[in-house]
Amino acid sequence: MAVIEFKSYKVKKINFEENISFVEQEKIRLKPEFHVIVSNLEGNVSLVGLSVTLDVNSPFKLEVAIEGKFKYTVEDDKDSVGAEQLLSTNAVAILFPYLRSVVSSVTMLSNNMPTLILPTMNIIELMKKQKD
Protein backbone atom coordinates (compact mmCIF):
# COMPACT_ATOMS: atom_id res chain seq x y z
CA MET A 1 0.00 0.00 0.00
CA ALA A 2 1.03 3.59 -0.51
CA VAL A 3 1.98 5.72 2.44
CA ILE A 4 -0.85 8.12 1.63
CA GLU A 5 -3.94 6.97 -0.14
CA PHE A 6 -6.12 9.40 -2.07
CA LYS A 7 -9.68 8.42 -1.25
CA SER A 8 -11.73 11.16 -2.93
CA TYR A 9 -12.14 14.87 -3.45
CA LYS A 10 -15.02 17.27 -3.74
CA VAL A 11 -15.58 20.88 -4.69
CA LYS A 12 -16.44 22.99 -1.67
CA LYS A 13 -16.85 26.37 -3.30
CA ILE A 14 -17.02 27.98 -6.73
CA ASN A 15 -17.53 31.73 -6.88
CA PHE A 16 -17.22 33.56 -10.17
CA GLU A 17 -18.11 37.16 -10.80
CA GLU A 18 -17.26 39.43 -13.67
CA ASN A 19 -15.13 42.39 -12.65
CA ILE A 20 -16.99 45.19 -14.37
CA SER A 21 -14.37 47.78 -13.45
CA PHE A 22 -11.59 45.83 -15.14
CA VAL A 23 -9.95 47.73 -17.96
CA GLU A 24 -9.02 45.54 -20.91
CA GLN A 25 -5.31 45.13 -21.36
CA GLU A 26 -3.12 43.06 -23.58
CA LYS A 27 -1.27 41.37 -20.74
CA ILE A 28 -3.23 40.50 -17.64
CA ARG A 29 -1.06 40.16 -14.57
CA LEU A 30 -2.78 37.94 -12.05
CA LYS A 31 -1.93 37.42 -8.41
CA PRO A 32 -3.63 34.27 -7.22
CA GLU A 33 -3.74 33.53 -3.50
CA PHE A 34 -3.52 29.88 -2.55
CA HIS A 35 -4.46 28.43 0.81
CA VAL A 36 -4.03 24.97 2.25
CA ILE A 37 -5.77 23.58 5.32
CA VAL A 38 -4.96 20.13 6.71
CA SER A 39 -7.29 18.72 9.31
CA ASN A 40 -7.45 15.33 10.90
CA LEU A 41 -10.81 13.68 10.45
CA GLU A 42 -10.58 10.48 12.42
CA GLY A 43 -7.76 8.06 13.04
CA ASN A 44 -5.40 8.16 10.10
CA VAL A 45 -7.84 9.81 7.70
CA SER A 46 -7.34 13.50 6.99
CA LEU A 47 -8.96 16.21 4.96
CA VAL A 48 -6.80 18.53 2.90
CA GLY A 49 -8.39 21.73 1.67
CA LEU A 50 -6.89 23.66 -1.22
CA SER A 51 -8.29 26.94 -2.46
CA VAL A 52 -7.38 29.75 -4.81
CA THR A 53 -8.64 33.32 -4.82
CA LEU A 54 -8.29 35.80 -7.66
CA ASP A 55 -9.61 39.31 -7.37
CA VAL A 56 -6.76 41.76 -7.87
CA ASN A 57 -6.27 43.19 -11.36
CA SER A 58 -8.33 40.39 -12.81
CA PRO A 59 -11.17 40.50 -15.35
CA PHE A 60 -13.09 38.25 -12.98
CA LYS A 61 -13.28 37.56 -9.28
CA LEU A 62 -12.83 33.88 -8.71
CA GLU A 63 -12.74 31.70 -5.65
CA VAL A 64 -12.48 27.93 -5.89
CA ALA A 65 -12.04 25.57 -2.96
CA ILE A 66 -11.69 21.82 -3.10
CA GLU A 67 -11.17 19.23 -0.40
CA GLY A 68 -9.49 15.85 -0.61
CA LYS A 69 -9.70 12.92 1.73
CA PHE A 70 -6.46 11.04 2.36
CA LYS A 71 -5.50 8.03 4.41
CA TYR A 72 -2.04 7.92 5.96
CA THR A 73 -0.50 4.53 6.70
CA VAL A 74 2.31 4.87 9.18
CA GLU A 75 3.60 1.33 8.57
CA ASP A 76 4.35 2.25 4.96
CA ASP A 77 6.20 5.40 5.91
CA LYS A 78 9.58 3.72 5.70
CA ASP A 79 11.50 7.01 5.64
CA SER A 80 9.48 8.42 8.53
CA VAL A 81 8.49 11.46 6.52
CA GLY A 82 5.43 11.89 8.70
CA ALA A 83 1.78 12.55 8.07
CA GLU A 84 2.05 16.32 8.37
CA GLN A 85 4.76 16.60 5.74
CA LEU A 86 3.10 14.16 3.34
CA LEU A 87 -0.32 15.73 3.65
CA SER A 88 0.84 19.31 3.36
CA THR A 89 2.99 18.68 0.28
CA ASN A 90 2.22 15.44 -1.56
CA ALA A 91 -1.49 15.57 -0.89
CA VAL A 92 -1.61 19.17 -2.09
CA ALA A 93 0.29 18.17 -5.22
CA ILE A 94 -2.27 15.43 -5.82
CA LEU A 95 -5.15 17.89 -5.41
CA PHE A 96 -3.66 20.69 -7.47
CA PRO A 97 -4.61 19.34 -10.94
CA TYR A 98 -8.25 19.12 -9.80
CA LEU A 99 -8.15 22.74 -8.70
CA ARG A 100 -6.57 23.71 -12.02
CA SER A 101 -9.28 21.79 -13.84
CA VAL A 102 -12.11 23.58 -12.00
CA VAL A 103 -10.53 26.99 -12.60
CA SER A 104 -10.11 26.22 -16.29
CA SER A 105 -13.67 24.92 -16.62
CA VAL A 106 -15.24 27.89 -14.87
CA THR A 107 -13.27 30.49 -16.83
CA MET A 108 -13.99 28.65 -20.05
CA LEU A 109 -17.74 28.54 -19.30
CA SER A 110 -17.77 32.27 -18.59
CA ASN A 111 -17.32 32.78 -22.34
CA ASN A 112 -15.91 36.20 -21.63
CA MET A 113 -12.18 35.82 -21.32
CA PRO A 114 -9.75 33.15 -22.45
CA THR A 115 -9.56 30.03 -20.35
CA LEU A 116 -7.21 30.43 -17.42
CA ILE A 117 -4.82 27.53 -16.95
CA LEU A 118 -3.01 27.74 -13.63
CA PRO A 119 0.71 27.28 -14.19
CA THR A 120 2.76 24.49 -12.72
CA MET A 121 3.56 25.24 -9.11
CA ASN A 122 6.28 24.23 -6.72
CA ILE A 123 4.15 22.98 -3.85
CA ILE A 124 6.99 23.02 -1.31
CA GLU A 125 7.65 26.68 -2.06
CA LEU A 126 3.92 27.32 -1.94
CA MET A 127 3.70 25.84 1.56
CA LYS A 128 6.75 27.78 2.70
CA LYS A 129 5.16 30.96 1.45
CA GLN A 130 1.93 30.19 3.26
CA LYS A 131 3.80 29.59 6.54
CA ASP A 132 5.58 32.92 6.15
Next chain:
Amino acid sequence: MSFHFDADALNFKHELSEDEIKSLRRKYDKSSTDNKIKSTSGEFVTIDYSENFEPEIELFVERSFYEQTIYLSDTHDIYDIEDSTTTKHESFDTDGKRSLIA
Protein backbone atom coordinates in the same frame (compact mmCIF):
# COMPACT_ATOMS: atom_id res chain seq x y z
CA MET B 1 -1.25 38.21 -27.78
CA SER B 2 -4.77 38.76 -28.99
CA PHE B 3 -6.40 39.35 -32.31
CA HIS B 4 -9.39 41.52 -32.81
CA PHE B 5 -11.51 40.73 -35.81
CA ASP B 6 -13.35 43.63 -37.31
CA ALA B 7 -16.57 42.55 -38.93
CA ASP B 8 -15.86 44.76 -41.91
CA ALA B 9 -12.73 42.81 -42.59
CA LEU B 10 -14.80 39.68 -42.99
CA ASN B 11 -16.91 41.11 -45.81
CA PHE B 12 -14.81 40.24 -48.76
CA LYS B 13 -15.15 40.00 -52.47
CA HIS B 14 -14.03 37.06 -54.42
CA GLU B 15 -13.43 36.90 -58.12
CA LEU B 16 -15.35 34.03 -59.65
CA SER B 17 -14.40 31.95 -62.61
CA GLU B 18 -16.84 31.42 -65.48
CA ASP B 19 -17.56 27.92 -64.25
CA GLU B 20 -18.32 29.21 -60.75
CA ILE B 21 -20.68 31.81 -62.18
CA LYS B 22 -22.52 29.15 -64.16
CA SER B 23 -22.67 27.00 -61.08
CA LEU B 24 -24.07 29.86 -59.01
CA ARG B 25 -26.70 30.65 -61.64
CA ARG B 26 -27.89 27.08 -61.40
CA LYS B 27 -27.68 27.01 -57.61
CA TYR B 28 -29.64 30.14 -56.80
CA ASP B 29 -32.97 31.35 -57.99
CA LYS B 30 -32.40 34.22 -60.45
CA SER B 31 -35.98 35.44 -60.01
CA SER B 32 -35.40 36.41 -56.39
CA THR B 33 -36.43 40.03 -55.88
CA ASP B 34 -34.12 41.09 -53.13
CA ASN B 35 -31.17 39.15 -54.50
CA LYS B 36 -30.16 38.07 -51.02
CA ILE B 37 -30.38 34.34 -50.81
CA LYS B 38 -29.36 32.09 -48.02
CA SER B 39 -26.93 29.50 -49.24
CA THR B 40 -26.96 25.90 -48.12
CA SER B 41 -24.17 26.68 -45.65
CA GLY B 42 -26.25 29.37 -43.99
CA GLU B 43 -24.44 32.40 -45.40
CA PHE B 44 -26.31 35.22 -47.08
CA VAL B 45 -25.17 35.59 -50.62
CA THR B 46 -25.75 38.60 -52.79
CA ILE B 47 -25.61 38.13 -56.51
CA ASP B 48 -25.71 40.88 -59.07
CA TYR B 49 -27.88 39.77 -62.00
CA SER B 50 -27.67 42.99 -63.96
CA GLU B 51 -26.72 42.94 -67.61
CA ASN B 52 -23.20 44.02 -66.75
CA PHE B 53 -22.90 41.09 -64.49
CA GLU B 54 -19.91 41.49 -62.22
CA PRO B 55 -18.47 38.16 -61.29
CA GLU B 56 -18.42 38.95 -57.60
CA ILE B 57 -19.99 37.46 -54.57
CA GLU B 58 -20.25 39.02 -51.13
CA LEU B 59 -20.63 37.02 -48.00
CA PHE B 60 -22.50 38.71 -45.18
CA VAL B 61 -21.66 37.37 -41.79
CA GLU B 62 -23.67 38.05 -38.67
CA ARG B 63 -21.87 41.14 -37.41
CA SER B 64 -22.51 40.65 -33.72
CA PHE B 65 -20.91 37.24 -33.74
CA TYR B 66 -17.57 38.59 -34.84
CA GLU B 67 -17.63 41.79 -32.82
CA GLN B 68 -15.83 40.24 -29.97
CA THR B 69 -12.18 39.85 -29.27
CA ILE B 70 -11.03 36.40 -30.18
CA TYR B 71 -7.90 35.08 -28.56
CA LEU B 72 -5.99 32.55 -30.55
CA SER B 73 -2.84 32.21 -28.59
CA ASP B 74 -1.75 30.25 -25.58
CA THR B 75 -3.30 31.33 -22.29
CA HIS B 76 0.07 32.21 -20.81
CA ASP B 77 0.55 34.83 -23.48
CA ILE B 78 -2.43 36.65 -22.02
CA TYR B 79 -2.24 35.84 -18.33
CA ASP B 80 0.94 36.39 -16.43
CA ILE B 81 0.78 34.74 -13.04
CA GLU B 82 2.82 36.83 -10.63
CA ASP B 83 3.66 34.23 -8.07
CA SER B 84 7.12 33.23 -6.97
CA THR B 85 6.05 29.63 -6.55
CA THR B 86 5.28 29.01 -10.19
CA THR B 87 7.90 27.01 -12.01
CA LYS B 88 8.19 29.91 -14.40
CA HIS B 89 9.98 31.83 -11.67
CA GLU B 90 11.41 28.95 -9.71
CA SER B 91 14.48 26.98 -10.63
CA PHE B 92 14.14 23.62 -8.99
CA ASP B 93 16.49 20.81 -8.18
CA THR B 94 15.91 17.25 -9.26
CA ASP B 95 16.29 15.41 -5.99
CA GLY B 96 12.68 16.05 -5.07
CA LYS B 97 13.47 17.45 -1.63
CA ARG B 98 13.05 21.12 -2.34
CA SER B 99 10.60 20.77 -5.18
CA LEU B 100 7.31 19.07 -5.75
CA ILE B 101 5.83 20.22 -8.99
CA ALA B 102 2.11 20.01 -9.62
